[in-house]
Amino acid sequence: MAELGPGNLARAALIILLLPRSLEQCGNINLSKPVVLLGDPVTASCAISQECLHVDRDSEILWKLDAEFQTGGRQQRLPDGSQESTITLPPLDRPRALLFCGLLWGNHLQILDQAELRAGYPPPTPHNLSCFMNITTNNLTCQWDPGPDTSLPTNFTLKSIRMRNHCQSPEAPLPDCIPEAGHSRCTIPRKHLQLYQNMSLWVQAENTLGTSKSVPLCLMPSDVAKLEPPxxxxxxxHPEGAPRxxxxxxxxxxxxxxxxxxxxxxxxxxxxxxxxxxxxxxxxxxxxxxxxxxxxxxxxxxxxxxxxxxxxxxxxxxxxxxxxxxxxTAERAPVIRLDTWWRRQRQRDPGTGAVQLFWKPVPLEEDSGQIQGYVVSWRPPGQDVAAITLCNTSALGCTFHLPWHVREVGLLAYNSAGTSAPTSVVFLDSRGPPLARLHTLAQDPHSLWVGWEPPSPQPWGYVIEWGLGPPSPSGSNNSWRMEPNGSITGTLLQENIRPFQLYEIIVTPLYQDTRGPSQHIFAYSQETAPSRAPQLRLRLIGKTWAHLEWMPEPPELGKSPLTHYTIFWTNAQGQSSSSRLNASARDCVLQGLEPASLYHVHLSAASQAGTANSTSLTLMTLALEELTLYIVLGFSGFLLFFICLCTSCWFYCKPNRKNPLWPTVPDPAHSSLGSWVPPIMTEEIFQMPSLREASMAPITKIIVMEEEEKQPGPCEPTDSSEDCSLPTLVQTYVLQGDPQSPATQLQPQPSSSDPILYGQVLGSPSVPGPGHYLRYDSTQPLLECFTPSPKSYENLWFQASPLGTPESLVPSQEDDCVFGPLLDFPLLQGLRIHGVEGLGGL
The missing domain is CATH 2.60.40.10 (Immunoglobulins)
Structure with missing residues (x-):
């Protein structure tokens, strides 16, 4: 419903003030028919008086049927100034409905009048009118069938009139009989009746759509008398009479x-x-x-x-x-035939044996009488004594003891009316031919077919026994029956057959005076699912895995063979996983487990007949150890450091860089040192802390010699006065200067004629006096010849030349014992000495 705004609210208030005292005086609905036949249309009109149209004289009259608005109304102004709307409603499909008319004032429908519409059917004709007079009260009661419901209130009236001449001439009407609401019977009291005069009766049904009458019934009240039941x-x-x-x-x-x-x-x-x-x-x-x-x-x-x-x-x-x-009814003696079967067992006493006797009553008539019990008796032959009762029971079998020579006992059934005809039970010997072949077939879970080939000669009948096979006790709850037709070759067993069980079936042929040997066979009614699944056992467990094993269950009789295993495991959060394994599997390793987590595991064994589950196994995976955690973190850190170090080395040692942090030093044993020249020839100052004494002169020159890359000539050992030829000196790298001086100066290159000695010379050219020689103290021989290296105090070259006298840098042939090692020394092979500046002072 729309809410009224401020303007509409004021307008509605004004309308209410201008309306008459009651809104019911504003509108009036007129119907063409207040009650119509169900399914017929209805025409209605609504007139709004002039007093209700002060504010808006052109207001539209609206119609509403129950909760639905109706359209199609024709609106007109009447001569007296009122507004009238006429509408034809669609066919009514329900027995009753409410019709409203009103005006729309400020988005709100104001109901001015309403009317109820009714729809239904005319009353059907009542039928099956019948009356009877109660012989005790002499009141006449009539009843009828009212017919189907009309959906409208319908009144029934039982009308009657006295008649003469076999209901041909009416005489006087009787008062109407009105039944109670909802009843279709009515009783006319005795005071309005003439018991021996005819009267005519009929039922009249009436509602707003019409009236109907039943067929008149003519009767005499005394002829319809109804007795009370006996x-x-x-x-x-009678006590002295004959029994019933x-x-x-x-x-x-x-x-x-x-x-x-x-x-x-x-x-x-x-x-x-x-x-x-x-x-x-x-x-x-x-x-x-x-x-x-x-x-x-x-x-x-x-x-x-x-x-x-x-x-x-x-x-x-x-x-x-x-x-x-x-x-x-009274009882009668049983009229039955007793089919019997027996088993004899030897006891410790050789003279007697236990006999298990079974019987089954077969009724010979439709009513053979109830049986209360059975009696097994034996009468000793040749003795005039009463029969000895061996057992008296209501069961269908009993066990008793008899001497081995006894071959016959009697069996009868009894009740309160008498006994049945006695049945002679003869214990026959097994001397007849056996069955040729015995076979079975499971028809369904509740039946077994057993067949055989009849022997020759043909027996007169067969005894079939069946019961649960091993491991059930033999003979426990066995069923049996006798087939008197010796020509049959099989029978269907349906009594006490359960599915998925192993049964033992025994068939024995019966002959006229003997019986044949019994033959047995085992058969399943139907295979069943495994009774249980193997139990899981935990073999090993780790942080993220678990090794489980199980022992398969032994095969069971009547159980379908396994087809596969399924192992399920669920964590604490309810997340489940499964794995399917072959029927031959004996263990399983669960991978991808979370460390220090709880898991529930169970095993399912499946066959074609069904599945069986094992009990649940709960396990907890191992947690990560502290040492393991440290090792993992340490290894990760070391790996990160190694990657950074390799990246730095690659960055600084890249060949195309102009200023490496350190010079490239090749391996002397695997490279040519003759091609290596330091990129910067700047004089460097070497400091020797071990020689830094006040009385010792600083190192002024360090000479590094490199000879040509050529094979030296043979070097033979000689004395100290002989000379060997020296190779050509090609390069000299000289670093000189005071180690304490702030800067070093390049020294002029000496001429090739200056003398040179392989070693280190200590001293300064500005300081007078002789220098000091410091040789290399390696124990490796410097000479390729067999001449041993000189001692630390020996200096053959300096002994051969006076101090301060420059010698030629080209050694003589006699000096090969001194300079010969330059040809074979690994570090000096290929070195070329270009200058020996500063040696003149030595």
């Missing part, structure tokens, strides 16, 4: 006091209680005797009996059936 009683037998016959019942009845002197006939019906049978009607029975004997019933059976009566020979109605009387 009362049934059991007839007690089996299958018979004796009963009597008493009529009501109101019909005590009325001639009547009755009907008796009976029904057995233990079976769902229909009623059986016996009659007519006349009231002169008031007793009856009912025979031909089942012995020892409870019956329900009922009786009803009617006037005879006068016309009238049957009374209602009386209350039920329950009686039980």
């Amino acid at each position: 009362t049934l009683r059991a007839l007690e037998p 016959q089996p299958g018979c019942l004796q009963l009597r009845w008493e009529v009501s006091k109101s019909s005590l002197y009325v001639e009547q006939k009755c009907e008796l019906r009976y029904q057995p209680r233990r079976v769902a049978a229909n009623w059986t009607v016996v009659g007519p029975l006349f009231s002169k005797t008031l007793r009856h004997e009912l025979c031909g019933l089942l012995a020892s059976t409870a019956y329900a009996l009922q009786m009803r009566c009617v006037r005879s020979p006068l016309p009238g109605h049957w009374s209602s059936w009386s209350a039920s009387l329950e009686l039980t």
Whole structure:
């Protein structure tokens, strides 16, 4: 509903002030028909008075049927100034509805009038009118069938009139009989009736859509009299009379006091209680005797009996059936055939043996009598004594002891009415031919077919035994039956057959005076699923894995073979995983587990017949150790450091860089040192802390010699006065200067004629006096010849030349013992000495 704004609210208030005292005086709905046939249309008009149209004289009149707005109305102004709207509604599909008309004021529908619409059907014609007079009260009660519902209030009236000449001439009407609401019967009291005069009766139905009448019924009240039902009683037998016959019942009845002197006939019906049978009607029975004997019933059976009566020979109605009387028929002696079977077992006493006797009653008639028990007896032959009772039981078998020479016993059934004909049980020897072949087939889970090939000669019958096979005890809860037809080759066993069980079936042929040997066979009714799954065991467990194993269950009889295993594991968060394994698997390793986590594991064994689950196994994976954690973190840090170090080395040692941090030093054993020249020839100052003494002169020159890359000539050992030829000196790298001076100056290159000695010379050219020689103190021989290296105090070259005298840098042939090692020394091979500046001072 839309809310009213400030303007609309003021307008609505003004309209209300201008309206008459009651809104009901503003509008008025007129219907063409207040009640219509269900499915017919309805025409309605709504007029709005002039007093209600002060504010808006052109307001539209709106229609609403229940909760739905209706369109299509035609609106017009009447001569008196009022507005009228006429609308034709669609066919009504419901028995009742409410119609509203009103005006739309400020987005709000103001209802001015409403009317109720009703729809239904005319009343159908009542039928099946019948009446009866109660012989006790003499009131006439009539009942009828009203027909289908009309969806409208319908009134029924029972009308009657006295008639003459077989209902041809009306005489005087009787007061109408109005039934109670919702009932379709009505009773006319005795005071309005003439019991021996005809009257006509009919039922009239009326509603707003019409009226209907039933077919008139002409009757005389005395002709429709209805008796009260009789009362049934059991007839007690006379003590001195004959006993009751089996299958018979004796009963009597008493009529009501109101019909005590009325001639009547009755009907008796009976029904057995233990079976769902229909009623059986016996009659007519006349009231002169008031007793009856009912025979031909089942012995020892409870019956329900009922009786009803009617006037005879006068016309009238049957009374209602009386209350039920329950009686039980007398017993009769059993009329049966007893099929028997036995087993004899030897005992410790060689003279006697235990006999297991089984029997099965076969009724010979429809009602063979109830059986209360069985008696097994033996009468010693040649003795005039009473039979010895071996067992008296209500079961279908018993065990007793007999001497081995006894070959026959008697068996009979009994009840309160007598005993059955005795059955002779003869213990036959097994001397007949056996069955040729025995085979079985499982038809379904609840039956087994057993077949055989009949022997020759053909037996007169067979005994078939079946029961659960091993490991069940032999003979426990076994079933058996006898087949008297010796020509059959098989039978279907359906008694006590359960699915998925192993059964042992035994068949024995029976001959006229003997029996054949028994043969047995095992068969399954149907295979079943495994009874249980193997139990899981934890073998090993780690941080992220677990090794599980199990021992397969031994094969079971009647169990379907396994097809596969399925292992399931679930963590604490409910996340499940599974793995399917072959039936031959014996263990499984669960991978991808979380460390220090709880898991629930179970195993499922499946076969074609079903599955079985093992009990759940709970396990906890190992947690990461502190040492392991440190090792992992340390290894990660070392790996990161190694990567950074390799990156730095590659960055600084890249060949195309102009200013490396250190010079490239090749391996002397695997490179040519002759091609190596320091990139910067700047004089460097070497400091020797071990020689930094006040009395010792600083190092002024360090000479590094490099000879040509050529094979030296042979060097033979000589004395100290002989000379060897020296190779050509090609390069000299000289670093000189005071180690304490702030800067070094390049020295002029000496000429090739200056003398040179392989070693280190200590001293300064500005300081007078002789220099000092410091040789290399390596123990490796410097000479390739067999001449040993000089001692630390020996200096053959300096001894051969006076101090301060420059010698030629080209050694003589006699000096090869001194300079010969330059040809073979690994570090000096290929060095070329270009200058020996500063040696002149030495």
